[in-house]
Amino acid sequence: MNGILVAALMGAVGGAIGGAIAWGIEKVLKKPAAWTKLIPVITVVVAVQGALAINRGDPVEAQLDKVAPFKAMHEHYPDDYAKAVAGINAAKVKDQAAVTAAARPVLSAIVSRQIKKVDEANMMRLMALAVREGSALRDAKPASCVSLFTGAASTEDYSKSMPQALVQEDLETSAAILTQTATKPAGPATPIDPKVMGDLSVKVLGMLPEDERTAILPLLSASKPPSSEVEMRGMCDFYIALFSTALSEPEPGKTLRAMVAAGA
Secondary structure, rough: OOOOOHHHHHHHHHHHHHHHHHHHHHHHOOOOOOOOOOOOOOOOOHHHHHOOOOOOOOOHHHOOOOOOHHHHHHHHOOOHHHHHHHHHHOOOOOOOOHHHHHHHHHHHHHHHHHHHOHHHHHHHHHHHHHHHHHHHOOOOOOHHHHHHHOOOOOOHHHHHHHOOOHHHHHHHHHHHHHHHHHHHOOOOOOOOOOHHHHHHHHHHHOOOOOOHHHHHHHHHOOOOOOOOHHHHHHHHHHHHHHHHHHHOOOOOHHHHHHHHHHOO
């Protein structure tokens, strides 16, 4: 079920902060940008698909609870957990794509409710992990990197392209966030100012190699997905640089929560 929570949070947060980034793109292009769904804010659990292999004959609950995020879901979101179990039981359990499809809407529902409740420490932990995961995919699979950050629906097991230590960290981080938002939810954050977000996007664009910047600016302006190798690599680098830069801000946790507040 690799990437399910990535896509779930992308859908939950949507593209509201994309409008602020479009503001920054307009400053570069000197013309209006049509891109209004550029940078949703993410969570990860790219490791779940690789960690979970449902076997016919054993109770689904016993197998799910061996995977940290599902164990946390069972403890803190029992109604959602029951829906996930029912969906998986109804699916062809040996078909990983079917298992993924069964769990996706349940996880989407959880993150839609909980995204704004992630505290500063876990938001920093989450985004730092996302940067490392994107970087692990960047060279060999730039299209997968873009899918990771944009939340595109996928049944690909990204964990196969990552070190095992990163996979384990992903599972632990995801479980921690599910637990924290249920037991110690953070209060509302103030949405990031559009000008601040726009200035940040301009700064990040300036970090990219010229060929990548040239390749992705028209995409950002016309709201088009990347298709060529340089476009995918450039978009991947943009996302990595965006969250890396946010993490280097004087108050990174506050900045990231503000980004989420603007987009959720």
